[in-house]
Amino acid sequence: MRLLHTADLHLGRGGGRSLDALDALLTAAEREDVDALTVGGDCFDAATAADDLRPQLRERFTDNGFDVLVVPGNRDAAVFDGNVEFGPDFRALTTDPVEVATVGDGEVVAVPSCERLGEDRFFDLRERAHDEAVLLLHCTLDAGFGTGGTGDEAEPTHCPVQTETLGELGYEFVLAGHVHSELYQRKLPNGGLFIYPGSPVSHSWAETGRRHAVVVDTDDANVQPVALDTFYRDRFATTVAPGDAYDAIDRVEGWVDGQETDRSELEVRVDGFTELDESTFDERLHAAAGPATVVNETRGVAAVLDHPIYADFADRLDDFDLDEFDRVGDPEAVEERLVETLAELLAAGEVTHA
Structure with missing residues (x-):
């Protein structure tokens, strides 16, 4: 059985x-020659979105060479309450407590949206486990996992389940x-593998970096991430030290050049102290950042040179005979190191401004 797995598409949002x-996703599923595209909940953002998009979706969920298997999530469970049709390839796995779909030579064992697994469902799931079955x-996963990783979800800890419990299944x-932030895999105590694919599109700044789906091949016990050409958000942060301004600008430019700027929203954040005057550095930083939003928190090195700690140290340095100290022969090098350290x-x- 060969699957392409995704989740938290939230159709109708964005x-x-x-x-x-x-x-x-449909293009990737065809290219990867899978038996099914699985969606681990929240295919839709809300029932109204599903209703509005249904005509367009029927066309997309027709004449594919694979099934589309969807389990309800906390945001879209109400979508499947009525007798709705999204296309012949689309199957919502809604039967409580467990629904099983045969896919190729294997099975997808699905749990519809629920607050907790519960004891009865646990034993039901454990009885259905076998080598050619996957759980959807x-x-x-685990208390507090992925805090903030569900974006603006109203139920960040929907259906909590422990790693040990999944291993026992x-x-x-x-x-x-349910966790949108990024592709995440965890080995289970039984040797199995838990997979969050992350949302296939960035819905908020809780989901940063290029987005992925995952190919799972149960015959080969193989998992392969699949990069998606979808909208994403990303951030880059760097700290400037005196003497490092041009290198920092090069770092920003190199990062932006490596992004897909036509399908992304980018942010560049720079702090620290620069030897350039502040307006010059800001102008060059914005030029290097291109379409990215710039958060410039740098200050000119004058803020370091005017600090009482620097003045006190410089006075003391003048009073020292550096020839008396091993491996210290260049007062300019000592002063430069002081500026770097105080700037950091x-x-x-850790040190307040004067």
């Missing part, structure tokens, strides 16, 4: 970005959703 992400659900692969401490907030 204008056309989520629909573009669906198109990218929408959950929060005995599945080789647990395909999950000021930037980190």
